[in-house]
Amino acid sequence: MPKVVPEYKEMARNKIVQAAIKIFSKKGYHGSTMDEIAEEIGVSKATLYTYFKNKEDILKVIWASSNQSVTELHESFEGHDYHEVLEDFYILMSESSGLHLSFEITALSSHSDNIKKINRKVYDEKLEALKMYLLDQQKKGHIRNDLNTGVIAQIITALYTDVATQLLIGIDKAEVHENWTRSLSTILK
Numbered sequence: 001m002p003k004v005v006p007e008y009k010e011m012a013r014n015k016i017v018q019a020a021i022k023i024f025s026k027k028g029y030h031g032s033t034m035d036e037i038a039e040e041i042g043v044s045k046a047t048l049y050t051y052f053k054n055k056e057d058i059l060k061v062i063w064a065s066s067n068q069s070v071t072e073l074h075e076s077f078e079g080h081d082y083h084e085v086l087e088d089f090y091i092l093m094s095e096s097s098g099l100h101l102s103f104e105i106t107a108l109s110s111h112s113d114n115i116k117k118i119n120r121k122v123y124d125e126k127l128e129a130l131k132m133y134l135l136d137q138q139k140k141g142h143i144r145n146d147l148n149t150g151v152i153a154q155i156i157t158a159l160y161t162d163v164a165t166q167l168l169i170g171i172d173k174a175e176v177h178e179n180w181t182r183s184l185s186t187i188l189k
Contacts, residue, residue, distance in 0.1 A: 013051050015041050017065070020058045025101045029059060029108060056112065063105050063118050082137045082188065086156070090163070090180050099164050127153050143188055152187060159183055 019040035023032045034055055038045045052058045080088075109116040131153040137143045143152075159180065166176045 009051070013061075016048060016051055017058060017061055020055075021062055021101065024059070024062075024104070028100070029055070029104050056115070059105065059108070060114060060118055062101075063115065063122060081142055082134070085133065086184055087181075089160070090177060099168055102164070103168070123157075127157055130156060147188070155187055156184070159187075 016037065020032070020037050023036050023040055026032075027036070032055065034045050034048050037055075037058070038048050052061070105115065105119060109119045131149050134143060134147075134149040134152055138145055138147065138149060143149075163176055163180050166179070167173065
């Protein structure tokens with residue numbers, strides 16, 4: 001029997017993860033099955049178990065992989081003023097099809113120490129990236145020096161959660177965007 005090349009294994013894992021994101025986003029984590037994920041990509045359920053122990057194992061990979069976006073997020077801040085960065089952040093958030101999944105993963109943290117640990121790590125790293133960016137903007141004179149960048153990063157993160165909630169419950173996107181912009185102006189000026 002021929003050996004599976006590592007590149008193929010990684011491609012297969014990525015395909016499974018992408019299918020799981022689609023199914024989890026549509027049906028929720030608990031409402032989804034390994035059968036549905038397998039069907040989405042046209043393989044047997046046994047094939048999924050070759051790559052992942054169970055559904056929670058896939059979920060851990062999905063959430064941990066968002067850790068990679070922390071570096072991308074920090075790099076995307078470089079060379080832009082905070083108005084542009086926070087506007088891009090809003091656009092990314094408002095267009096995300098993963099809002100439902102994000103909230104569900106947060107809720108799952110209360111039932112799984114492993115998911116809680118991953119969720120906490122991702123949260124801390126995103127918060128730190130935002131804090132460092134705000135500190136840099138403060139040094140450049142774009143943000144007031146009397147602001148505590150750690151506290152402001154937490155406030156913006158809390159505001160993000162509120163905006164995501166507003167979008168999920170169907171408040172008009174234009175109204176949500178206006179509230180986001182006004183809130184940030186109030187916080188940062």
